[in-house]
Amino acid sequence: AKEHGLGWYRMFESSMEVDLRERRAMEQDLRAALLRNEFALHFQPIFDTNLELVAFEALVRWMHPTLGLVSPAQFVPVAEACGLIIPLGEWVMRTACLAASGWDVPCRVGVNLSPAQFLRSDLRSTVTTILAETGLPANRLELEITEGVLMENTEGAIRALTELRDIGVRLVLDDFGTGYSSLSYLQLFPFDKLKVDRSFVQRMEADEGSRAIVSAIIAMCRSLNLQVTAEGVETIEQFDLLCARGCHELQGFLLGHPIPQKNVEHFIRRYLLAQVG
Numbered sequence: 597a598k599e600h601g602l603g604w605y606r607m608f609e610s611s612m613e614v615d616l617r618e619r620r621a622m623e624q625d626l627r628a629a630l631l632r633n634e635f636a637l638h639f640q641p642i643f644d645t646n647l648e649l650v651a652f653e654a655l656v657r658w659m660h661p662t663l664g665l666v667s668p669a670q671f672v673p674v675a676e677a678c679g680l681i682i683p684l685g686e687w688v689m690r691t692a693c694l695a696a697s698g699w700d701v702p703c704r705v706g707v708n709l710s711p712a713q714f715l716r717s718d719l720r721s722t723v724t725t726i727l728a729e730t731g732l733p734a735n736r737l738e739l740e741i742t743e744g745v746l747m748e749n750t751e752g753a754i755r756a757l758t759e760l761r762d763i764g765v766r767l768v769l770d771d772f773g774t775g776y777s778s779l780s781y782l783q784l785f786p787f788d789k790l791k792v793d794r795s796f797v798q799r800m801e802a803d804e805g806s807r808a809i810v811s812a813i814i815a816m817c818r819s820l821n822l823q824v825t826a827e828g829v830e831t832i833e834q835f836d837l838l839c840a841r842g843c844h845e846l847q848g849f850l851l852g853h854p855i856p857q858k859n860v861e862h863f864i865r866r867y868l869l870a871q872v873g
């Protein structure tokens with residue numbers, strides 16, 4: 597299915613121009629969508645440099661009755677602004693963990709956490725409950741957090757991350773390089789892994805500066821004992837450059853697009869067959 601943003605939803609792409617009335621309308625639609633089960637997860641595979649399947653990232657979609665598949669870039673910001681991201685995010689985590697607990701390979705599953713979810717004091721108990729309900733081992737859940745939320749309240753963020761780490765889940769710093777990350781911060785927070793934003797990956801081939809930045813990020817992560825995943829790998833040239841520089845894991849259209857949840861088991865079976873053959 598092709599994703600599109602028809603009609604008035606298109607205006608949410610430029611949030612500066614969002615009209616309050618239309619935002620309200622979307623909020624109401626999102627509320628109804630949650631009750632009607634109109635959300636679905638797609639899963640994008642992540643591989644290591646030997647092309648072993650190591651994880652899937654869960655990516656939410658809205659199956660709108662008339663607009664078709666709506667991208668999270670269009671509705672997650674609205675869900676965040678009105679608090680609906682809390683029940684939606686919990687649904688995503690539960691659905692992703694339940695799916696992963698049934699897969700034929702013990703790979704990890706990545707779940708995106710919005711800042712509002714991360715800042716809630718009951719996050720630890722939500723995660724614990726979902727892991728117990730679904731039977732997914734904690735070390736197979738990776739929580740992806742963007743850096744913005746870390747800067748505002750460093751102490752609080754360290755506390756929240758440490759609590760999560762004590763449960764045994766893996767902590768991932770998402771979209772690295774897009775914000776104001778100070779490299780020294782990496783040492784401060786108990787992350788297991790960092791995802792290099794695709795904007796750097798995609799400039800690597802043409803731009804020596806981007807190659808240097810990515811190389812430096814990978815080298816620094818390796819010396820801090822952090823794993824590195826490159827996002828948005830679209831070409832073999834990017835794949836080779838990243839592997840040569842010691843990147844651990846790769847994600848992108850070259851290796852696999854996000855696929856609907858119902859197709860994941862089939863994808864895994866084919867992967868296992870190809871490995872034997």
Ligand code: C2E
Nearest residue numbers: 655656667668669672688708709710828829830848849854
């Ligand atoms: P993200 O966390 O950085 O997720 C990766 C995005 O990059 C996905 O877009 C994925 O489809 C896209 N992508 C993957 N490989 C490639 C590639 O090779 N080239 C290009 N051009 N793009 C690639 P998607 O699914 O549209 O999600 C967009 C963003 O929406 C995500 O960015 C994440 O920030 C947010 N999001 C998605 N699902 C959730 C969720 O369940 N909760 C929250 N809070 N946010 C979510």
Ligand code: CA
Nearest residue numbers: 653708740770
């Ligand atoms: Ca992510």
Ligand code: CA
Nearest residue numbers: 770771791827
């Ligand atoms: Ca990302």
Ligand code: CA
Nearest residue numbers: 770771793794
């Ligand atoms: Ca992103």
